[in-house]
Amino acid sequence: MSAHAVAAAEFVANGSRAAWHDQALWFIRAKRDNQARSLPEWEHLRELASQVKLHTMSNLAGLLEQFDENARRLGARVHWARDAAEHNAIIHGLLAERSVRRVVKSKSMLTEECGLNPYLERHGIEVTDTDLGEWIVQLRDEAPSHIVLPAIHIKKEEVGALFHDRLGTAAGATDPKYLAEAARQRLRQKFLAAEAGITGVNFAIAETGGFVVCTNEGNADLGTSLPPLHIAAMGIEKIIPRAADLGVFLRLLGRSATGQPITAYSSHFHGPRPGGELHIVLVDNGRSSLLGSEDFRRSLNCIRCGACLNTCPVFRRSGGHSYGVTVAGPIGSIINPARDAAEHGSLPYACSLCGSCSDVCPVKIDLHNQLLTWRREIVARGLLAPAKRTMMRAASFVLRRSWLYRAAGAAARTALRISPRWLVYSRLNLWGRQRELPEPPAKSFRAWYDEHQEGR
Amino acid sequence: MRIGLFIPCYVDQFYPRVGAATLRLLERFAPRLATQPWQSVEIVYPREQTCCGQPMANAGCVEEAKPVAERFLAAFRACDYVVGPSGSCVAMVRKHYHGLIADEAARAQLEAKTFELCEFLVDVAQVDEIAGNFAHRVGLHQSCHGLRELDLGRGSERMLPAFNKVRQLVAGLDGIELTDLDRPDECCGFGGTFAVFEEAVSCMMGRDRVADHRRHGAEVLASADMSCLMHLGGLIRRDGEPLRVMHVAELLCEAMGLRIDVD
Numbered sequence: 255m256s257a258h259a260v261a262a263a264e265f266v267a268n269g270s271r272a273a274w275h276d277q278a279l280w281f282i283r284a285k286r287d288n289q290a291r292s293l294p295e296w297e298h299l300r301e302l303a304s305q306v307k308l309h310t311m312s313n314l315a316g317l318l319e320q321f322d323e324n325a326r327r328l329g330a331r332v333h334w335a336r337d338a339a340e341h342n343a344i345i346h347g348l349l350a351e352r353s354v355r356r357v358v359k360s361k362s363m364l365t366e367e368c369g370l371n372p373y374l375e376r377h378g379i380e381v382t383d384t385d386l387g388e389w390i391v392q393l394r395d396e397a398p399s400h401i402v403l404p405a406i407h408i409k410k411e412e413v414g415a416l417f418h419d420r421l422g423t424a425a426g427a428t429d430p431k432y433l434a435e436a437a438r439q440r441l442r443q444k445f446l447a448a449e450a451g452i453t454g455v456n457f458a459i460a461e462t463g464g465f466v467v468c469t470n471e472g473n474a475d476l477g478t479s480l481p482p483l484h485i486a487a488m489g490i491e492k493i494i495p496r497a498a499d500l501g502v503f504l505r506l507l508g509r510s511a512t513g514q515p516i517t518a519y520s521s522h523f524h525g526p527r528p529g530g531e532l533h534i535v536l537v538d539n540g541r542s543s544l545l546g547s548e549d550f551r552r553s554l555n556c557i558r559c560g561a562c563l564n565t566c567p568v569f570r571r572s573g574g575h576s577y578g579v580t581v582a583g584p585i586g587s588i589i590n591p592a593r594d595a596a597e598h599g600s601l602p603y604a605c606s607l608c609g610s611c612s613d614v615c616p617v618k619i620d621l622h623n624q625l626l627t628w629r630r631e632i633v634a635r636g637l638l639a640p641a642k643r644t645m646m647r648a649a650s651f652v653l654r655r656s657w658l659y660r661a662a663g664a665a666a667r668t669a670l671r672i673s674p675r676w677l678v679y680s681r682l683n684l685w686g687r688q689r690e691l692p693e694p695p696a697k698s699f700r701a702w703y704d705e706h707q708e709g710r
Numbered sequence: 711m712r713i714g715l716f717i718p719c720y721v722d723q724f725y726p727r728v729g730a731a732t733l734r735l736l737e738r739f740a741p742r743l744a745t746q747p748w749q750s751v752e753i754v755y756p757r758e759q760t761c762c763g764q765p766m767a768n769a770g771c772v773e774e775a776k777p778v779a780e781r782f783l784a785a786f787r788a789c790d791y792v793v794g795p796s797g798s799c800v801a802m803v804r805k806h807y808h809g810l811i812a813d814e815a816a817r818a819q820l821e822a823k824t825f826e827l828c829e830f831l832v833d834v835a836q837v838d839e840i841a842g843n844f845a846h847r848v849g850l851h852q853s854c855h856g857l858r859e860l861d862l863g864r865g866s867e868r869m870l871p872a873f874n875k876v877r878q879l880v881a882g883l884d885g886i887e888l889t890d891l892d893r894p895d896e897c898c899g900f901g902g903t904f905a906v907f908e909e910a911v912s913c914m915m916g917r918d919r920v921a922d923h924r925r926h927g928a929e930v931l932a933s934a935d936m937s938c939l940m941h942l943g944g945l946i947r948r949d950g951e952p953l954r955v956m957h958v959a960e961l962l963c964e965a966m967g968l969r970i971d972v973d
């Protein structure tokens with residue numbers, strides 16, 4: 255079994271937790287439906303967003319240069335990082351030059367992808383994630399399990415126990431308000447003590463050189479208002495051409511992500527604040543090779559709303575950690591194999607190909623088709639598990655010969671009918687572990703047709 | 711005019727009743743396709759057919775799928791229409807033969823003439839509502855491929871006007887009561903080899919679907935796709951759930967009093 259299947263089976267084995275996880279995410283999917291329904295122009299917006307992104311991707315180099323130029327004009331310093339290592343080194347360099355020991359960081363999946371936290375900690379710098387969910391998983395020494403709801407896999411009782419342990423809150427406390435307040439108090443100290451603030455970037459605007467960070471807790475503002483140094487890390491696909499395009503994406507993002515009409519804080523940054531420094535790190539880390547691939551280019555349209563995760567029946571029941579990657583779920587199963595197909599080649603198979611992700615995606619990425627295309631790619635590169643390949647070869651051998659197909663079918667049905675139950679439902683029969691096989695009829699349709707239909 | 715009966719391999723082997731019911735429905739409704747009194751509408755069952763190639767194609771095994779797809783094309787070459795009782799197999803032929811069939815023009819032709827049974831009845835044979843009697847509470851299971859790839863209905867993710875071709879066919883039966891669901895069109899978890907290689911998630915998905923139908927009082931679980939029903943039915947039988955599982959073709963035949971003489 256693939257790594258995902260094994261981890262997923264473990265998650266499912268805790269039935270009540272899996273059911274709770276599924277329902278929590280479905281609740282958000284339902285909120286998204288309500289919000290999407292409230293806009294008569296929803297499908298039009300999706301089309302518009304996907305067109306803007308298509309345009310962006312075919313002009314990416316030019317738009318990035320334009321952004322670089324405009325951002326510099328506004329007084330920001332722009333850095334280019336080819337991969338995760340360069341990204342980490344640039345950020346560490348900036349912090350070390352200024353002898354920064356304490357950093358606050360608002361939500362950024364990119365820094366997760368690059369492993370920034372452990373890297374900085376190894377260099378003696380304390381990083382505090384200021385998004386409540388991210389901070390919770392950080393305290394637990396875990397990775398986020400969802401790109402928008404990083405702690406969705408953790409129950410409030412567990413948060414209560416964690417906070418009791420780490421923050422000295424009352425034992426057995428589960429009231430979200432009380433726990434959030436305790437977190438706020440502790441995080442406030444972190445904000446006050448920080449010497450630098452790191453943020454992600456949701457949208458960078460080529461035309462103006464400004465960028466937007468969306469948070470629900472306002473922690474991007476807090477983290478960048480006090481310390482003199484602001485470092486913003488962005489994947490190169492986060493660019494959009496004009497300020498006028500922003501509205502399309504902001505309207506889609508909040509609704510698709512959490513079912514809010516708009517994210518609570520959309521903070522705009524145009525150059526450093528007076529007396530401060532602003533650095534923007536543009537990160538490739540495999541993105542330009544995705545851009546070069548006809549089949550998977552559209553995955554760069556992603557605005558990381560997480561809607562495909564929430565709607566995915568597999569993600570909801572297997573949990574984000576089962577994917578073993580920073581960006582999990584349907585979109586993650588496309589972009590991660592692109593980085594390392596040998597390592598993540600089983601992810602495109604962690605999918606029933608139901609297609610719900612493609613229809614929910616606000617930028618119209620044809621996710622399930624790309625997952626299918628990935629499977630072809632995995633096989634073409636010889637990375638499919640040999641047992642599966644052999645199975646498919648055998649099936650193909652039989653199915654291209656009508657007589658053999660008939661004979662094999664009859665033999666299988668007979669075998670099923672006469673074999674004792676213990677033999678049919680052996681350990682090797684994964685279908686039959688929890689399900690009955692179909693009851694084999696005496697005759698195939700074909701045989702019935704020959705007897706009853708000929709000459710009718 | 712020739713209508714080719716497409717009976718997917720697993721239906722042929724395990725659900726001959728569904729094949730027979732499909733045939734009976736076509737015999738009943740296809741004659742109306744004749745536009746001239748001297749025109750005949752013939753329903754044929756090409757013997758060379760085996761499988762559409764979906765199991766191999768879905769695993770990514772293009773080379774293994776190609777000869778099977780070519781066999782399919784050859785089997786139905788002489789037909790004007792190809793009609794089958796399985797949304798996902800029909801979606802395979804209609805949406806995923808690109809790159810599997812060498813002759814591009816032939817592929818395009820095949821795509822254009824291949825229909826899922828309900829779709830064929832509604833769109834081609836122009837059947838509006840079927841007269842019959844089926845006095846049961848029925849839960850309709852939407853097959854994902856039927857819904858999202860063949861557009862048999864509008865999925866709950868899309869903000870477009872609602873329609874549903876399968877529902878439309880059964881809704882007018884006397885006595886039928888169609889139940890609603892909390893999650894109208896979530897996947898049942900079959901997904902071909904997914905059902906085997908991701909067995910734990912697949913079964914949880916299936917049980918959740920069955921529970922949703924039970925919660926809303928369905929007595930009969932019906933679908934236009936037998937593959938979903940093979941999986942759901944397997945869970946229902948193992949768990950001893952009091953739900954009868956039927957393909958929509960069987961349901962319609964029973965409602966119309968058409969005999970399916972398969973034992």
Ligand code: SF4
Binds near residue numbers: 556562563616617618
């Ligand atoms: S792929 Fe689409 S639905 Fe999924 S996170 Fe990205 S934008 Fe959202």
